[in-house]
Amino acid sequence: MDFECSPQQRALYERIFRFARQELEAICAARGYDTLFGRDEMRLCGEHGLLGLCVPDAEGGGGRGLLDTALAMEALTLGAGDVGLGFAIAAHLFACCTPIAEFGNDKLRRRILPRLCSGEWIGANAITEEGAGSDVFAMTTTARREGDVYVLDGQKSFVTNAPMADVFVVFAKTNAAHGFLGITGFVVERGTPGLHIGPTLAKMGLSSIPASSIELRGCAVPMGNRIGEEGQGGVIFGRSMQWERAGLFAIWTGDMQRRLEQVIAHVKTRRQFGQRISKKQAVAHRIADMKLRLESSRLLWQRACFLLDRGTASALDVSMAKIAVSEAAIASSIDAIQLFGSKGYLQPSGVERALRDAMAATIASGTSEVQRDIIARDLGL
Secondary structure, X not given: OOOOOOHHHHHHHHHHHHHHHHHHHHHHHHHOOOOOOOHHHHHHHXXXXXXXXXXXXXXXXXXXXXHHHHHHHHHHHHHHOOHHHHHHHHHHHHHHHHXXXXXXXXXXXXXHHHHHHHOOOOEEEEOOEOOEOOOHHHOOOEEEEEOOEEEEEEEEEXXXXXXXXXXXXXXXXXXXXXXXXXXXXXXXXOOOOOEEEXXXXXXXXXXXXXXXXXXXXXXXXXXXXXXXXXXXXXXXXXXXXXXXXXXXXHHHHHHHHHHHHHHHHXXXXXXXXXXXXXXXXXXXXXXXXXXXXXXXXXXXXXXXHHHHXXXXXXXXXXXXXXXXXXXXXXXXXXXXXXXXXXXHHOHHHOHXXXXXXXXXXXXXXXXXXXXXHHHHHHOOO
């Protein structure tokens, strides 16, 4: 087994990190990490290739695999410090671009993907509903065929990027009697009559991401905007979730690395009882645990991405990585607050924001409970 990144991967990581640290960090800090980012920031990320890394070259992307893409996502968050922006880019890339790139027809790919890759357009994915969160296949949104269009009706919740999105990948039931095989994916473009975008949601964390519900009322979508075959939506969604659960969570190891560096710098200068607090065993051991969580969770997501690129990953591989990173991010954020003391509890320090951002990690892309169910089934339980 080779645990070393290739020269090409190291070059990609370093290039994205330099961009994020030298350009993006100042932009994020100036607007405020709890303030919504704008289209200019997404377009800037598009200019540096981040919005289409794993999209084929022919459609304007970088032609990279999942491992390369996830490495770039970690470098982005480590450099810029905005988990919300990283999350939004990952949602755009893994949950919108990837399904279109893998399952869309030629005309749809050529028309949509170059604009998504460049940052001219922003993508979103709409599957979650109020009554269909973890049980996504309990959705009530429907799509009925009428001639050369599908008419969609229903409401989707918690749609990342929705307030500024130009393209939505929407899943709906085309045949409720067929269960998993009765769901179909569609590309719904902003401005389509019958598509209504709700107000921006106020969230505990990931505050820089615009998110809202969307409603579809008699929304007519051309047949050419269908993704894959009718009834293939469950397969398409499952595929995009594997990519998202493995690749998205690299943003949190980037943030964990950033937080670790911040904590180490703090404890080396903070003095109590006549000595640096880094000399206190309780402090040093807590930091050692932060490092252990970071490296072990990073290894799991890198392994999952490597196996997905080879086509040999199982649901077990992906779920273990997702749980490891998400729960490590919360634990290490709590450690950082404790080590900073009262300063870490104050918003101006930025330390407490890591915990608010991390809380979404065990909920988004399938809760920890769902992931443990997947692992248990794989073990024959």
